[in-house]
Amino acid sequence: MLSVDEALGEVLTQAQPLPAERRLALEALGLTLAEDIHADIDLPPFDKALVDGYAIKVAEFESGVREYFVGEEILAGKTPERPLANGEAAAIMTGAPIPVGADGVVMIERTSLVDGRVHLEEMAVRPGMNIMRQGREMKTGDLILSRGDWINPARIGLLASVGRTEVEVIPPPLIRILPTGDELVEPGQKPGPGQIRNSNALMLAALVSNAGARAEILPVARDESQHLSDAISHGLGADVLLITGGVSAGNRDLVPETLESLGVRRTFHKVKLKPGKPLWFGVGLPRGDRPPTLVFGLPGNPVSGIVGFLLFVRPALAAMAGLSRRDPTARRRPLSRSFKHQSDRPTYHPSRLIPSPDGGYTIDPLSWAGSADLRAVGSCDGFAVFPAGDREYAQGDVVDFFDLD
Incomplete structure (x- = not known):
């Protein structure tokens, strides 16, 4: 045996x-990839603003400039029409491309607009502030998902971001x-x-x-x-x-x-x-x-x-299904009370989990009439695992617990 x-x-x-089968990405939810996925473009594909605000030259701010002429307005999905001039700030929306010459973005909450000129508050400013550089998320050719990865909702979005509307899955x-x-x-x-x-x-x-x-x-x-x-x-x-x-x-x-x-x-x-x-x-x-x-x-x-x-x-x-984790896992947990076990075989005993003051759980073995007693399992959270042999377990003794779900 x-x-x-x-x-x-x-x-x-x-x-x-x-x-493997080829499926639409959304139909791959919950399945396992059967191929490697690489980025087809840089993401982001350009330096972009992370906040709504004003794109500036950081060196000007560091030299004491606090008031700027407002040049062009750059919306998400639009391309800057020209480089940023000296003494100029560009109004910019979240996700919009950074104009040439700008190397920082001040969020709109730290500014005030008066007669077409923007005033910036005193603050710590550094190059790259509120900017995500081109390729920061991924670069063309990067391996972003591997064969054997499980497809969850976030990875559906990741596949869409690299143009993969269909994938090979198990x-x-x-x-x-x-x-x-x-x-x-x-x-x-x-x-x-x-x-x-x-x-x-x-x-x-x-x-x-x-x-x-x-x-x-x-x-x-x-x-x-x-x-x-x-x-x-x-x-x-x-x-x-x-x-x-x-x-x-x-x-x-x-x-x-x-x-x-x-x-x-x-x-x-x-x-x-x-x-x-x-x-x-x-x-x-x-x-x-x-x-x-x-x-x-x-x-x-x-x-x-x-x-x-x-x-x-x-x-x-x-x-x-191609999942890498295949073996059943158990957690070690303490018993909530004493328990007497007698069997020549390892026993999986229906049990509840009881919250303990330390934020963990203890195991409460249920009254159980044996393998035909489905009612006990209907009340359990899983199975306490008692090794073969006769033993009196004390409250607090630690045994394996195998979750039902």
């Missing part, structure tokens, strides 16, 4: 970035979710004797969406070989297939043998953790220019499904 780290290593070995993977089990009914139905509502599919679809991928929920597959085989065959057309239920050791747990009959190569079955021990992972057949389908058989108990998704599926989706 593999450890969590060993199993994650196997998953990430198989998780390959998807082929598209979001498509994940098909296949719930299995004769006992399942849809959430809108009232369960009959021996039945339960299919909560896993919607829960996993929400987790997939939160991870930036596309989710497609398939109809419930019944515990019958041919029906299950047909459903899995359809699911294998996606980049990732998540199957819930049918991966334990019961007589009706048909998923592993059905997957292998369809050419899916098993990588591992069972991980040393609680909840989620029966997790199954394998790799499908080649799909032309796309990586083989990754297949996760998640236990049917919902908390096991969440933990399996956070520990293994989400990092795989990040790798497929």
